[in-house]
Amino acid sequence: MASNPEPDPPAQAAVVPDRREEFRQMTVRLVAKLRTSEREELCLVRNLSSRGLTAHVYSAIEVDSAVTFEFASGVTIPARVVWQRDSVMGVQFAERTDPALILSVRERFPDAPAPRAPRVELNIGATARVNMVHRPITLNNISQGGARVAVEEPVDVREKLTLLIDGLPPLTGQVRWSRGGVAGLAFLSPVPFDILAQWLPMVQRPPESG
Structure with missing residues (x-):
């Protein structure tokens, strides 16, 4: 077989x-x-x-x-x-x-710093109102939650001031740190995203030639 x-x-x-x-x-x-x-x-x-x-x-x-x-x-x-x-x-x-x-990196690395709103670097003139006194400042960066500004006169930590910036509503914040003529602010109310996002390209637009 x-x-x-x-x-x-x-x-x-x-x-x-x-x-x-x-x-x-x-x-x-x-x-x-x-x-x-x-x-x-x-x-x-x-x-x-x-x-x-x-x-x-x-x-x-x-x-x-x-x-x-x-x-x-x-x-x-x-x-x-x-x-x-x-x-x-x-x-x-x-x-x-x-x-x-x-x-999120915090799920993988629990000890990582808490994420913060993205900050956009700038270099534009503005005004700060402190106790009804207006002072010239330079806006170094800004996010929905805060800003870094260069000041001619020192400001105290925890002092409240209001930023007056062309094209944005008045932004009131509290000084979180201050050193060497530079201060960091935390806004009392976040800047609405649409307002800030639409303003940024306009303020950084190159000047028209001619």
């Missing part, structure tokens, strides 16, 4: 990498600092994946421009603008990035 031939080994399926995780997007509402070659401003990230993001922006940025995003988690990511339609922009990250790392 002829022996039964051994069954052929099962055909191996081709290994196809699962890219669903790579391109899966999550919907978020995340404030970030957007840095271009000319300025810094704020944006609102709407969709996020390991490869890129879409964001609501408040100025026109040319396609293929190099940009950098800085998040409250402390993560900074270089990227390239792929498209912009009206006030929505899509970018591709320079390298694949774990969205969980962007959203």
